[in-house]
C-alpha cells in the first residue's frame with residue numbers, strides 16, 4: 001500500500017527553505033557546473049517514523065535516484081595514510097602520502113579542504129587521535145572536522161541542528177567528558193582564542209554527538225578490480241573495512257527497512273549514490289537498510305534498538321512477529 005504523504009515542504013521550489021540545501025549534493029558529477037534535474041523525491045512526514053523521503057514520481061528498478069556529497073566526513077584512523085583526507089578515495093602511497101606528505105588524492109580535494117585543513121594543521125592531534133584509537137571511537141573525529149570547519153568559517157555550529165538526535169543515556173554523556181576535554185584542550189594548546197572556540201561547549205558537543213550517532217554513515221567503498229577485491233579481503237582481516245565516516249543531509253532523512261527499496265553505495269569516494277532496488281510508485285516511501293539485512297530478526301531488532309533507538313515494525317519484521 002502506498003502511504004499517505006503529509007507534505008512538509010517542496011524542497012525544490014521554495015526559497016529560504018532549509019531543505020533546499022539538502023539537495024546540494026545532486027550536482028551532476030560529470031559536469032559540476034551544470035545542475036542535473038532535481039531528484040524525484042520529497043521529504044515528508046511518515047505515520048510512525050518521523051520524517052521520511054518519498055517518491056514524487058514512479059522510479060524504475062536500478063535507477064540512480066540522486067547522489068549526495070557529505071557535509072562532514074573523516075577517514076578512519078587506520079586509513080589516515082591510505083585514503084584522501086577529503087574524498088576518502090584510495091591513495092597511491094608512493095606518489096602522494098609518503099613522497100609529499102599531502103593526504104589528498106587531487107588538487108581539487110586539496111583546494112576544497114584548504115580552509116579547514118589550515119586550521120587543523122595548527123594543532124597537535126596526536127593525543128586526541130590516540131584516545132580515539134585506544135577507545136575505538138570514530139564519531140569524535142567527525143566533531144573535530146566540524147569544529148575546524150566552524151573555526152575556519154567553512155561551516156556553522158548549527159549545521160547539524162536539522163538532523164534527528166539520538167536519546168543519550170547519562171552514562172553515554174559521562175563517557176564523552178574525556179573526549180570533549182581533549183578536543184577543547186587541543187585547540188587551547190594550539191593558541192586558539194576563547195572567542196574562536198566559544199561554540200565548543202560541552203552541551204554543543206553532546207548535541208552534535210547525539211545527531212552523529214544516528215545519522216552517520218560508515219563508508220565502505222565498492223571496489224572495481226579483482227586486485228582491489230583481493231587487497232580488500234586481506235585488509236579486512238587485520239584492519240577496519242570502513243575507510244571513514246560521513247554525515248549527509250538528504251540521506252539522513254531516509255528511514256530504515258529490513259527489506260529496503262533503495263540502496264546507498266559508494267563506488268570510489270565518499271560521494272554517495274542512492275539507487276532504486278525495485279520499481280517504486282509515486283507517493284511510496286523510500287527506505288534504506290541501516291544494518292546488515294542478512295542478520296536474523298532478533299539480531300536486527302537488537303542493533304536497531306541499541307544503535308538507533310527504535311523497534312522496527314517494517315513488513316519483514318512484522319511477518320516474523322506474526323509467526324511467533
Ligand SMILES: C[S@@+](CC[C@H](N)C(=O)[O-])C[C@H]1O[C@@H](n2cnc3c(N)ncnc32)[C@H](O)[C@@H]1O
Nearest residue numbers: 049050051164214215252253254255256308310
Ligand atoms: C537517520 S534518521 C531518519 C530520519 C528521521 N525519521 C527524521 O525525522 O529525521 C533515523 C531515525 O528515524 C527513525 N526511524 C528510522 N527508521 C525507522 C523505522 N523503520 N521504524 C521506526 N522509526 C524509524 C528512528 O527514530 C531513527 O533513529
